[in-house]
Amino acid sequence: MSVAVxxxxxxxxxxxxxxxxxxxxKLGTGLLLINLTLHDxxxxxxxxxxxxxxxxxxxRGDRDPATAVIDELNERSEVDRLVLGVRARSRVGKLIxxxxxxxxxxxxxxxxxxxxRDATRR
Structure with a gap:
């Protein structure tokens, strides 16, 4: 069992x-860190x-970030959850x-x- 991020x-x-x-x-497990930054x-x-x-x-020439994450999750059966940071987007941002x-x-x-992030912490 491990947690991916x-x-x-x-x-x-x-x-x-x-x-x-x-x-x-909290779970007493390992961590799989999927680095989507452009530095090691x-x-x-x-x-x-x-x-x-x-x-x-x-x-940048590496796989699409979403595909990279999904591929890693599919290859690693020990991962039982993924943690992902999200942000609010405007309606226009969602459309375009x-x-x-x-x-x-x-x-x-x-x-x-x-x-x-809490909206007050921006």
């Missing part, structure tokens, strides 16, 4: 990582006190731009725990 270079990504660490600690995670950035497996992307988070939520083979 998709981490981005955003406040939502940092919140997702913090929440996933708390979830893994250094050991100093990985949470301590947990068994952490880091999956780094190789850059697709949402990576929405595609992951709809296609995930495991339950997804979504976390979002």
């Amino acid at each position: 998709a981490v981005t270079d955003s406040p939502e990504g940092r919140l997702a990582l913090e929440s996933a660490v708390a979830e893994a600690q 995670f250094a050991e100093a950035e990985a949470p301590s006190g947990l068994e952490v497996t880091v999956i780094n992307r190789s850059g 731009l697709g949402s990576v988070a929405q595609r992951i939520i709809l296609r995930s083979p495991v339950p997804v725990l979504t976390v979002r």
Whole structure:
């Protein structure tokens, strides 16, 4: 059993990582960190006190972020939940731009725990 988290270079990504660490600690399990940033995670950035497996992307030419997350979840049967940071989008934003988070939520083979920043913390 393990908890997966998709981490981005955003406040939502940092919140997702913090929440996933708390979830893994609560369950006494490992953490699969799917790095959607464009830099490799250094050991100093990985949470301590947990068994952490880091999956780094190789850059913009790598797979679509949603596909990368879904592929990793499909390949790892030990993952039993995914933590994902989300943010509110305007109606126009929903119409014009697709949402990576929405595609992951709809296609995930495991339950997804979504976390979002409180509107007062912006």
